Amino acid sequence: MTTPTDSDVQGTSTRPYLIRALHDWCTDNGFTPYLAVYVDKTVQVPREYVKNNEIVLNVSFDATSQLQLGNEYIEFKARFGGVARDILVPIDHVIAIYARENGQGMAFPVPTPEEESATSSNDEGGASESRKTGGIRLASAPVAEPDHGDGSEAETADVAAADEPSDPEPPTTTPSGGRPSLRRIK
Template identity: 70%
Template sequence: MISNTELPSTRPYLIRALYDWCSENGFTPYVAVKVDNTVQVPREYVQGGEIVLNVSMDATSSLKLGNDFIEFKARFGGKPREIMVPIHRVMAIYARENGQGMAFPVSDEETAPAALSSIEGQALDSADSHEKPITPSPSSSGRPALKRIK
């Protein structure tokens, strides 16, 4: 039997599934990212160590939702940028219009992918999973703050 530490992470599969759900139902998929030096985003748009990215087909080009990275090209303030987000830095994916989606635990350690797979496996086995649906709640930054639903 394969241990949880040897299994690939479920996170990229869940992100792709929720992206498809948003797209097929006419919603705008957003990803919330905890930024560190492994994340390639325009730093001037990072607030409080986080950034929320519109990953819809209309907002991106060359979008790749891979097992290790989310990669795409987008315009920020009219300037084209190449974006690359390690999957383990994604805090949530949700629909802008209704806030439905899923939140993920994000470790502050940069070597998180192997440890995160183990955490995700444990969370799926427990009654109080870390991967919970989310809804927006007001925030001072003007963008939805993510709130876990119990």
């Protein structure tokens, strides 16, 4: 009789299943699902929309075509500034999925250099502060929005950063009705 190995006991990653579940929840409730993604050379997104190695993507069915939420990658086509782009995001680079309207969702650990070396043989530089601390830094990252033919550019999401622990409380919006904040609870 053989004893189970660590991989048998742990199973596959829960991240892709949780991402799909929260995407379904957002869609079922009429919310817009946003993905916050840590960007390195293994992530295929328009680089001009990346800020601080991060990008926020609107993954609603209205903003994407051919969306596939797989176990290893998230793939879809989206328009950025009126130009259709192919997007490919490794699942381990998704650092959050949340509803744009109320900020409810889930955050995941930022890839560590060891995880990156497993998907990339050459790191593009030193670890950013958010990777070193394991905190989530999402600030003014571009969002892929549907192009309605009116010539409008991709929208920018104003999602605040919170690296310090905080009390569990719902995300807040600015008095002017701005976007909700995403806080990581440790």
